[in-house]
Amino acid sequence: MKESEIVNIQAYLRSKFGTERISIKKGDGKDAPVEVYINKEFVGPIYRNEDEGEVSYDFVMSILKEDLE
Numbered sequence: 001m002k003e004s005e006i007v008n009i010q011a012y013l014r015s016k017f018g019t020e021r022i023s024i025k026k027g028d029g030k031d032a033p034v035e036v037y038i039n040k041e042f043v044g045p046i047y048r049n050e051d052e053g054e055v056s057y058d059f060v061m062s063i064l065k066e067d068l069e
Contacts, residue, residue, distance in 0.1 A: 001026070001034055001048050009034070009046060009057060
């Protein structure tokens with residue numbers, strides 16, 4: 001993922017969730033997903049998809065049952 005995409009996605013998530021505590025870091029490897037953090041806690045990856053010239057980004061956040069208790 002390009003650096004400009006990472007900056008734009010980070011700004012979007014910060015605006016959408018109303019917090020500056022969200023940061024995005026590049027994953028290991030050329031085609032690895034980027035990683036989303038709130039403070040220093042990893043919350044999920046973002047995958048970049050391109051199909052027929054259309055680009056989308058998929059954010060996956062798993063919530064464990066024990067985290068809800």
